[in-house]
Amino acid sequence: DGGITQSPKYLFRKEGQNVTLSCEQNLNHDAMYWYRQDPGQGLRLIYYSQIVNDFQKGDIAEGYSVSREKKESFPLTVTSAQKNPTAFYLCASSIQGAKETQYFGPGTRLLVL
Amino acid sequence: GENVEQHPSTLSVQEGDSAVIKCTYSDSASNYFPWYKQELGKRPQLIIDIRSNVGEKKDQRIAVTLNKTAKHFSLHITETQPEDSAVYFCAATDGYQKVTFGIGTKLQVIP
Numbered sequence: 001d002g003g004i005t006q007s008p009k010y011l012f013r014k015e016g017q018n019v020t021l022s023c024e025q026n027l028n029h030d031a032m033y034w035y036r037q038d039p040g041q042g043l044r045l046i047y048y049s050q051i052v053n054d055f056q057k058g059d060i061a062e063g064y065s066v067s068r069e070k071k072e073s074f075p076l077t078v079t080s081a082q083k084n085p086t087a088f089y090l091c092a093s094s095i096q097g098a099k100e101t102q103y104f105g106p107g108t109r110l111l112v113l
Numbered sequence: 114g115e116n117v118e119q120h121p122s123t124l125s126v127q128e129g130d131s132a133v134i135k136c137t138y139s140d141s142a143s144n145y146f147p148w149y150k151q152e153l154g155k156r157p158q159l160i161i162d163i164r165s166n167v168g169e170k171k172d173q174r175i176a177v178t179l180n181k182t183a184k185h186f187s188l189h190i191t192e193t194q195p196e197d198s199a200v201y202f203c204a205a206t207d208g209y210q211k212v213t214f215g216i217g218t219k220l221q222v223i224p
Contacts, residue, residue, distance in 0.1 A: 033211075033212075035214075040122070040216060040217075041216060042119075042202060042214045042215055042216035042217045043157070043202060043214040043217075044214075045211050045212075045213075048210070048211055050210075056210070056211075058211060059114075090156065090157070097208065097209065097210075098145070098206040098207070098208050098209065098210055098211055098212045099144075099145045099206060099208030101147065101159045101162070102147075102149075102157075102159070102212065104156040104157050104158070105156060106155075106156050107156060
C-alpha cells in the first residue's frame with residue numbers, strides 16, 4: 001500500500017478552473033488506473049494506462065485528461081468541462097493489467113468552491 | 114461492455130453470524146473476479162479473488178464461490194467480527210483491459 005501515493009489529500013476547485021491530481025507509484029507496475037467514487041455508485045473508471053505513453057478512456061472520461069510520460073506517474077486533470085467534479089478520486093496500479101491485484105492509493109477528495 | 118450487479122447494498126448481521134454478498138456479471142469472457150474491502154476513510158484492499166478455472170476458494174473466514182454457467186459469484190464471511198464492518202466491492206474482468214466494479218455492499222456487524 002505504501003508504494004502508491006496520491007496528493008493532495010483535499011483539493012478545492014473554483015468555477016472554470018482546471019486542477020491536477022497527482023498519483024505516483026514505486027512498485028514498478030506497468031498498469032495504472034483512475035477511479036471516481038461517489039456514494040452509492042461504487043468505483044467508476046475514468047482512464048487507465050497499460051504502459052508508458054499509452055492510455056485509454058474508461059466509462060466516464062468526459063471532462064478529464066491524463067498523461068503517462070513516466071512509468072511511476074499518472075496525473076489526472078479535472079478540466080472545467082467536468083460540471084460535477086465533487087467526488088473521491090482513487091488511483092490504482094497493478095503489475096501488468098486487469099488480471100492482477102490492484103493496489104490503491106489513499107485518495108484525493110475534490111470539492112468545488 | 115461488462116456489467117456487474119451487486120446485492121444487497123446494505124447488510125446488517127449480528128456478531129458471529131455469517132454474511133453473504135452476491136454479484137452477477139454479463140460478459141461470459143470475464144475470467145477474474147476480485148473482492149475488495151474498503152474501511153471507512155481508507156483505500157480499498159484486495160481480500161480474496163477467484164479465477165474462472167476454480168469454483169470455490171477459501172481463506173480463513175472468507176470464501177468466494179463462482180458459478181460460470183449462471184454468471185454469478187458470491188462472498189461468504191463466517192463468524193463475523195466488528196472489524197469486518199466495511200464496504201465490500203466485487204469486480205469482474207476479462208483480464209485484457211479494465212476491471213468493472215459493483216456498486217458496493219455496506220456491511221455492519223453488530224456486537
